[in-house]
């Protein structure tokens with residue numbers, strides 16, 4: 344027993360249908376294979392294939408093995424289209440908290456594809472969905488983020504949704520947030536909202552360049 | 555005439571190179587990239603970036619892309635780098651794996667990226683010197699990199715004084731011989747590290763390996779963006795045995811990359827483990 348001498352030969356790999364180059368339809372079949380290893384590989388290989396978006400989304404809803412689910416989400420993130428984001432957005436309504444969180448994390452990484460969808464989510468009937476949308480904005484790299492958040496503060500009827508937006512504006516808001524913060528404090532006669540708005544106004548004022 | 559790389563050229567090239575290798579060049583790296591691109595444009599007798607880029611993309615054997623990759627990767631490494639992880643390997647990781655695995659199971663250790671070989675050879679010395687159980691267990695050492703020039707250097711095994719500065723004197727005497735002002739690693743070690751060309755950003759290439767029990771993936775993911783890091787972690791997960799361990803560089807943390815692995819805190823190091831079973 345020891346360090347093995349190199350053989351110069353490739354080690355024979357166990358038989359794996361996704362190891363050979365397959366066409367996309369064959370990969371789609373592998374996506375439903377009983378073996379989680381094969382499903383995971385098929386999901387990874389479909390990352391380069393936009394036409395696989397719906398297959399991946401369908402499997403995502405049924406998939407029970409976390410690692411396969413992760414790889415499906417990664418491939419959808421790589422596909423990075425509005426269709427992929429729309430599919431992920433439906434996961435926000437899932438019972439399973441892990442699936443919801445995974446979908447949120449993925450959407451944060453798709454700012455351009457996300458833009459048309461975020462506006463819909465921010466208008467959703469369900470305040471929980473609107474809070475998830477605000478959570479996505481927290482780390483979405485998009486130039487509209489502050490405007491979307493200010494829009495929520497000015498127009499959303501739910502105090503919980505407004506507070507979620509306010510928490511972020513408190514950290515990243517700029518001067519354009521000042522009048523909105525004042526309006527929000529007046530719109531909700533609430534101690535926490537008033538306190539958070541004051542704090543944000545002071546922070547923004549303090550960070551103004553001295554003239 | 556020297557070719558000029560415009561901002562648009564830079565962005566087009568950056569996206570292409572990212573898709574091929576997972577490496578993302580920030581704008582601050584523009585000078586580094588431009589200089590190497592211009593060298594290759596000149597060497598290929600191309601009149602412009604566009605002409606060169608077409609050749610690069612459509613060349614069937616990928617030779618030019620390989621040359622450029624060899625120039626654009628950062629290969630800094632040295633013997634016994636972050637050696638607390640090697641101590642962790644012999645004091646905790648291998649003993650734990652040995653307890654779980656059948657006695658005749660070969661333990662496969664894979665360094666990706668290996669750069670010019672210092673890391674896998676350090677592991678070989680660590681095992682020979684500090685893991686007495688090697689008498690009862692076979693270990694296979696595999697090592698891969700995207701840079702073919704580094705792989706050639708690794709196979710040759712000739713190192714500078716600077717590269718071996720952290721190797722203890724007794725190990726130096728045992729495993730190196732002096733050749734001019736360089737140090738040649740001994741044939742015994744060269745014979746037991748199997749080097750191969752693998753691009754970690756290409757899952758099909760990663761799958762040439764399988765049943766890996768310990769991965770060293772150190773100081774490469776820092777050059778990837780978040781999504782490529784996650785894909786790389788998932789590709790590695792795919793070729794690891796259940797219960798296998800992965801060691802990252804000190805500034806890299808799996809917690810920020812992928813939730814697939816379990817954090818394991820040992821006295822020497824924090825490493826990550828593929829669960830024995832997936833629920």
Ligand SMILES: C[S@@+](CC[C@H](N)C(=O)[O-])C[C@H]1O[C@@H](n2cnc3c(N)ncnc32)[C@H](O)[C@@H]1O
Pocket residue numbers: 575576577627628629630631632635666667668669670673698699700701704752753754755771772773774803
């Ligand atoms: C800084 S070195 C690290 C070497 C060694 N692991 C260490 O920590 O000292 C980074 C290496 O990653 C390699 N590399 C870059 N992109 C790669 C990729 N996509 N696949 C495999 N290796 C890659 C480079 O060629 C380089 O040799």
